[in-house]
Structure formats: structure tokens, C-alpha cells
Amino acid sequence: xxxxxxxxxxxxxxxxxxxxxxxxxxxxxxxxxxxxxxxxxxxxxxxxxxxxxxxxxxxxxxxxxxxxxxxxxxxxxxxxxxxxxxxxxxxxxxxxxxxxxxxxxxxxxxxxxxxxxxxxxxxxxxxxxxxxxxxxxxxxxxxxxxxxxxxxxxxxxxxxxxxxxxxxxxxxxxxxxxxxxxxxxxxxxxxxxxxxxxxxxxxxxxxxxxxxxxxxxxxxxxxxxxxxxxxxxxxxxxxxxxxxxxxxxxxxxxxxxxxxxxxxxxxxxxx
Numbered sequence: 001x002x003x004x005x006x007x008x009x010x011x012x013x014x015x016x017x018x019x020x021x022x023x024x025x026x027x028x029x030x031x032x033x034x035x036x037x038x039x040x041x042x043x044x045x046x047x048x049x050x051x052x053x054x055x056x057x058x059x060x061x062x063x064x065x066x067x068x069x070x071x072x073x074x075x076x077x078x079x080x081x082x083x084x085x086x087x088x089x090x091x092x093x094x095x096x097x098x099x100x101x102x103x104x105x106x107x108x109x110x111x112x113x114x115x116x117x118x119x120x121x122x123x124x125x126x127x128x129x130x131x132x133x134x135x136x137x138x139x140x141x142x143x144x145x146x147x148x149x150x151x152x153x154x155x156x157x158x159x160x161x162x163x164x165x166x167x168x169x170x171x172x173x174x175x176x177x178x179x180x181x182x183x184x185x186x187x188x189x190x191x192x193x194x195x196x197x198x199x200x201x202x203x204x205x206x207x208x209x210x211x212x213x214x215x216x217x218x219x220x221x222x223x224x225x226x227x228x229x230x231x232x233x234x235x236x237x238x239x240x241x242x243x244x245x246x247x248x249x250x251x252x253x254x255x256x257x258x259x260x261x262x263x264x265x266x267x268x269x270x271x
Contacts, residue, residue: 001054003085010082011036011063012054015047019054024115025091026269027079028055029099031121032191033144033176035062038096041258042265051269054086058099060183060190068183068190072098072198076105080113092269094118096254097223098195101126104231108204118213118265121220121251123227124201128192136189143188144176153219153250168255205234211241213268215261217249243268 001019003010013036026046028039036043036055047053059078060068069075079102083091092115095103100122107114135143148169180187212235216225225246235242245264249256 001086003082005078005081005085008059008066009064010059010085011057012082012086013037013039013043013056015043015045015053015055017047017053019052019086021087023050023052024269025052025054025083025086025088027082027091027093028053029079029093029095029102030056030058030061031097031099032195033061033147033179033188034096035175035179037175038254039094042254042262045262045266046269049266052088054082054088054091056082060185060187062179062182067185068187069194070190071194072101072105073109073200075102075194076109079103079106080110083113089113090115092116092118094120094265095122096120097122097251098126098191101195101198101201104204104208105198105200107210108200108207111207111209114210116211116213116268117208118215118268119228119231120215120261120265121217121223121253122214122231123223124205124231126195126198126201126223126227128196133189133192133196136192137186140180140186140188144173144180147222148173148176150222151251153217153248153256168252172252172255202230202234205231206238208235208238208240211268211271212243213264214242214244215253215264216244216246217251217253217256218246219249220251220253222251
């Protein structure tokens with residue numbers, strides 16, 4: 001599905017089903033240097049079981065045109081502009097890593113547009129090391145290798161895991177390289193700088209009025225479960241219904257634990 005937002009094209013994968021205005025809508029927001037494809041299993045299931053799916057490529061990422069947006073706040077505004085372009089009044093927002101911050105900020109800014117939020121592999125603050133930012137600025141291949149290593153719970157997954165012919169580390173590396181090559185801007189650096197500089201997380205959490213789900217990886221070294229606790233505590237203190245699911249996975253849990261991730265997200269969406 002191709003939409004027009006502020007004169008730029010925005011690509012949204014619909015899970016292999018046509019968009020139906022009568023159905024509830026789930027928007028899937030990817031993380032830094034990724035695109036919609038990280039959600040393939042989850043989005044296809046949602047689309048074939050009662051939901052519209054808009055799994056987006058964020059601006060400047062793969063199939064969406066324009067320059068990458070430089071702040072979480074701008075990306076939150078863009079997400080609601082996406083809803084406008086698709087004719088969606090309210091939606092469930094599901095975000096991974098950087099996408100989780102976008103979902104959080106959008107729900108705080110536009111409570112009337114967000115039904116629920118699911119934050120996958122989230123943390124606040126989502127600080128990025130100086131070494132990684134420097135590598136992203138000057139040695140992108142090294143930065144991609146660093147993130148690819150840290151994103152997974154083990155150095156090598158068992159053969160053909162989670163399906164025959166599937167190479168998790170290699171696929172993630174090629175995806176980041178493809179997103180990088182799709183835009184002349186330094187997408188990797190811009191994305192990680194946006195995460196690093198975002199300062200509104202706790203204030204946004206205090207403004208949330210919809211139900212929230214946290215899907216966290218027990219072996220996640222990039223956004224460890226303890227790094228989400230301040231958000232959970234703030235939402236709970238303000239009367240938000242918060243569910244937390246802890247998976248035996250690293251940061252790349254959609255690939256490492258695809259069925260468990262789907263079960264958590266779909267169960268939350270249906271409640």
C-alpha cells in the first residue's frame with residue numbers, strides 16, 4: 001500500500017490482504033536501520049485474523065521516500081499523518097526498539113487516535129554508546145556488525161532455525177545493508193541519534209491513557225528488561241493497565257521467538 005504524506009510516498013505492507021475500513025487497524029513500527037519486513041510473520045497472521053495491517057517503512061527507509069526524520073517526536077507526528085492518509089480514526093500501535101519510542105510518543109501526543117500500544121524491546125532512556133555512534137558516523141559496516149551481534153541472544157543459532165534455510169544473523173545484516181543503500185543519508189546514524197537524544201519518555205508515559213503491553217527479551221543486552229521498568233512504573237502509577245511478557249530471547253525477538261512474540265501481540269490486540 002502506497003500512501004502520500006506531506007508530498008512523500010510512504011510504503012505500508014498490509015499482510016497480503018486488502019485494506020478494509022470496517023476492520024480494526026494495527027500499525028507496526030520497525031526499529032533503527034530496519035523496515036517492515038522484520039514483522040512478516042506477525043503481520044501476516046494479524047491480516048488473516050481480523051485486522052487491517054499497516055507495517056510501515058519509516059521515511060527514508062527502503063520503500064518510503066524522503067529523508068529519515070531526525071527525532072522521535074517527528075516520527076510520532078508522521079505516524080498519525082499515516083493514519084490520516086489511510087483514513088484510520090484509531091489504531092493499535094506496535095513498535096520495536098526505536099519504533100516503541102515512536103508508539104509511546106504518538107500515544108501521548110494523540111490519545112484520541114491510539115487504541116492501545118505494544119512496546120517490544122523497549123527502554124528509556126534508550127541511550128546509544130559513543131562507540132556505536134562514532135562507528136555509525138564513520139564506519140557503518142562496523143556499526144552494523146556490532147548491532148547485529150548484540151541483537152541476538154547467541155553467537156550462532158542452531159541450523160535452520162527457526163525454519164529451513166533461515167539464517168538469522170545473515171538476514172538481519174543484509175536487511176540493514178539494504179536499508180542503508182536505499183537512501184543517500186546516513187540512516188543508521190540518524191536513527192540511533194534520534195533514540196539517543198529522546199528525552200520525553202517518562203513525561204509521555206505519564207500521559208498514556210490506553211492499555212499498554214511490554215514484550216521484553218530476557219537475554220536482551222541492547223534494551224534489557226530492567227531498562228523498561230521506569231516506563232512500566234510510571235504508567236502503572238497513572239492508572240494504566242500494563243501487561244508484561246518476558247521472552248527467552250535477545251533484542252531480535254521477532255526472529256528468535258516469532259510465535260511467542262505473535263502470541264503476546266495478538267492476545268493483547270484481541271482483548
